Amino acid sequence: MSKIYSETIGVLEDGTWLSRLALVVGLAYASVGIIQIIVALGFIAPIVGFTDLVGGFLLIIIAAVFFTGVKPLSKNEQEGYAFIAVGYILAAILFALQVLVIITNAIGWFLRFNNWLQWNVLNDITPSLWLFVILMTATGSLWVLGNLRDKLLPTSKEDIPK
Amino acid sequence: MSEQPVQDLDEETEDMGFDPQLALADERYEVIGRILCEVYEPGGHKWDLSDMLDRVLLHKYLGLPIFLVTMWAMFHFTFEISLVFMEMITQFFAWLGTFTSQIPIPWLASLLTNGVLSGVGFILTFVPPIFFLYLAISVLEDTGYLSRAAFVMDRYMMRMGLHGRSFIPLLLGFGCSVAAVMAARTVDGESNRLTTVLVSPLMSCAGRLPVYILIAAVFFPNIAGTMVFVMYILGIVMAIIVSLIFKKTLFREESSSLLMELSQYQVPTVHGSFRHMWDRGLMFLKTAGSYLLVGSIIMWVLSSFGFGGYGVPVDASFASMLGKLFEPLLSPLGFTWQIVTALIFGFIAKEAVIQTLSIIYAVGGTVTLAVALTASITPLSAFALMVFVLLYVPCLATVGAIRKETGSWKWTAFSIIYQLILAYIVASGIVFIGGFFIV
Numbered sequence: 049m050s051k052i053y054s055e056t057i058g059v060l061e062d063g064t065w066l067s068r069l070a071l072v073v074g075l076a077y078a079s080v081g082i083i084q085i086i087v088a089l090g091f092i093a094p095i096v097g098f099t100d101l102v103g104g105f106l107l108i109i110i111a112a113v114f115f116t117g118v119k120p121l122s123k124n125e126q127e128g129y130a131f132i133a134v135g136y137i138l139a140a141i142l143f144a145l146q147v148l149v150i151i152t153n154a155i156g157w158f159l160r161f162n163n164w165l166q167w168n169v170l171n172d173i174t175p176s177l178w179l180f181v182i183l184m185t186a187t188g189s190l191w192v193l194g195n196l197r198d199k200l201l202p203t204s205k206e207d208i209p210k
Numbered sequence: 211m212s213e214q215p216v217q218d219l220d221e222e223t224e225d226m227g228f229d230p231q232l233a234l235a236d237e238r239y240e241v242i243g244r245i246l247c248e249v250y251e252p253g254g255h256k257w258d259l260s261d262m263l264d265r266v267l268l269h270k271y272l273g274l275p276i277f278l279v280t281m282w283a284m285f286h287f288t289f290e291i292s293l294v295f296m297e298m299i300t301q302f303f304a305w306l307g308t309f310t311s312q313i314p315i316p317w318l319a320s321l322l323t324n325g326v327l328s329g330v331g332f333i334l335t336f337v338p339p340i341f342f343l344y345l346a347i348s349v350l351e352d353t354g355y356l357s358r359a360a361f362v363m364d365r366y367m368m369r370m371g372l373h374g375r376s377f378i379p380l381l382l383g384f385g386c387s388v389a390a391v392m393a394a395r396t397v398d399g400e401s402n403r404l405t406t407v408l409v410s411p412l413m414s415c416a417g418r419l420p421v422y423i424l425i426a427a428v429f430f431p432n433i434a435g436t437m438v439f440v441m442y443i444l445g446i447v448m449a450i451i452v453s454l455i456f457k458k459t460l461f462r463e464e465s466s467s468l469l470m471e472l473s474q475y476q477v478p479t480v481h482g483s484f485r486h487m488w489d490r491g492l493m494f495l496k497t498a499g500s501y502l503l504v505g506s507i508i509m510w511v512l513s514s515f516g517f518g519g520y521g522v523p524v525d526a527s528f529a530s531m532l533g534k535l536f537e538p539l540l541s542p543l544g545f546t547w548q549i550v551t552a553l554i555f556g557f558i559a560k561e562a563v564i565q566t567l568s569i570i571y572a573v574g575g576t577v578t579l580a581v582a583l584t585a586s587i588t589p590l591s592a593f594a595l596m597v598f599v600l601l602y603v604p605c606l607a608t609v610g611a612i613r614k615e616t617g618s619w620k621w622t623a624f625s626i627i628y629q630l631i632l633a634y635i636v637a638s639g640i641v642f643i644g645g646f647f648i649v
Contacts, residue, residue, distance in 0.1 A: 099433075106279050130262040130266050138276065152291050156294040156297060
């Protein structure tokens with residue numbers, strides 16, 4: 049009975065789902081990074097939060113870290129986890145930095161300083177911020193799914209339906 | 211052992227395809243291994259967090275890009291986070307200025323408002339970014355990443371025939387050039403050491419940060435943090451290029467391998483990081499309270515007095531005469547006499563560049579330094595000014611350290627002259643090439 053549930057959810061083997069996660073996250077960071085570079089260079093219409101050229105390159109570097117982890121993870125090699133971990137750390141650093149920028153800008157706006165009167169929080173919602181939120185949401189979902197998998201998959205020979 | 215047999219031995223070992231440095235390293239680790247076999251009982255499978263992180267942070271291709279991300283994050287943090295705190299300090303000194311400007315004795319009111327508050331007060335507004343920079347460096351040091359950064363850069367420096375260990379003093383140069391020059395003692399070989407001493411002042415020290423922050427905020431407000439980051443990277447790139455030129459021309463000593471023990475990564479403690487930040491930042495505060503204060507008074511005197519005595523227009527002041535004397539040399543870069551005077555005073559300390567500009571424009575009656583700068587130079591010249599400040603003569607304290615470390619006035623003079631020429635050539639190149647793109 050339990051096996052049916054796990055098949056319905058479509059939970060993959062450990063290394064496989066992690067490698068797919070790394071691939072998807074890498075693709076997300078790479079594509080947003082490229083768009084940010086194109087916008088910053090003025091080739092397409094401006095998008096709020098996409099103004100920093102270097103910021104685009106940083107997203108591509110994070111994507112590269114995740115991509116490098118795809119191959120070892122698909123082989124379930126321990127080394128692959130290192131790339132995922134560092135990718136998360138770098139993404140978290142950029143996210144934390146942007147949160148601090150928003151907090152300090154909000155202080156300036158609250159104190160009615162001249163340079164902050166026109167400040168709008170939307171301008172500070174950069175891809176490094178919302179990509180990390182999506183990344184953590186996806187990771188949380190997968191973690192829940194992983195836990196379900198452990199609970200739902202048969203653990204002994206007796207559990208396997210004949 | 212005399213020089214000749216050592217040289218013969220080197221040539222002999224080179225012919226045999228045998229690196230004595232590596233042989234010594236191998237022998238060293240063999241001894242360590244033998245001792246460990248006797249006293250240490252290995253546990254089970256061990257692949258801890260440090261190994262895991264090193265696999266990526268020291269990666270052949272990803273190591274350098276990750277280092278760049280870390281650097282960018284550090285300078286973005288330093289610049290963006292400190293803006294609001296800088297504004298608070300600016301407002302405080304503006305409030306103090308409303309009192310000092312009311313003093314009935316005109317020269318005293320001018321000295322305190324345009325001299326001390328516009329000089330030292332203005333430079334103190336840069337305390338937040340300097341403290342934040344020191345905090346970021348402390349965190350990186352305490353985690354153990356800074357030594358990895360040296361390891362990552364070693365690969366590229368060795369490829370260019372440079373000594374990998376030189377990068378550690380260069381990294382220390384982000385804090386203070388004096389520390390970088392003194393740390394060059396750890397570099398093996400006389401020529402390698404001398405090269406490191408000579409290129410260390412090319413790294414952006416904390417004293418240059420106020421110049422970068424001010425110009426970046428005034429002329430490039432949307433990418434200000436990135437501009438500061440670019441200046442720090444440019445410092446590293448220039449140090450590598452100049453080292454390479456020195457190795458190919460002045461010094462031809464062979465590079466040796468970098469043997470470095472990498473400690474485990476640590477989670478930095480709040481107390482430790484803030485303590486390091488405070489200890490280093492205190493040096494800046496002492497500088498501001500001592501000779502920058504004296505410097506601001508001298509600068510006020512030079513800006514307020516001329517051959518006609520006190521109260522002459524700033525254009526007829528001694529400061530103006532000094533700046534106009536050298537202005538023809540730097541006018542092709544778009545620098546005005548005010549900037550030239552500021553650069554001359556920057557020889558004492560790099561912070562004095564901004565301090566001098568602030569006093570000259572305050573005495574001249576300009577509302578703010580930002581307004582004065584945008585009215586007097588173009589963004590291209592502003593970028594050239596940032597690069598010029600990065601590369602031109604080391605500050606007085608660094609010159610003293612170079613003299614002490616090299617033990618030679620000849621090398622000290624060489625350090626000053628080559629940096630002046632380098633700054634002029636690179637800044638001119640920026641103005642010339644940039645002129646084609648910016649009308």
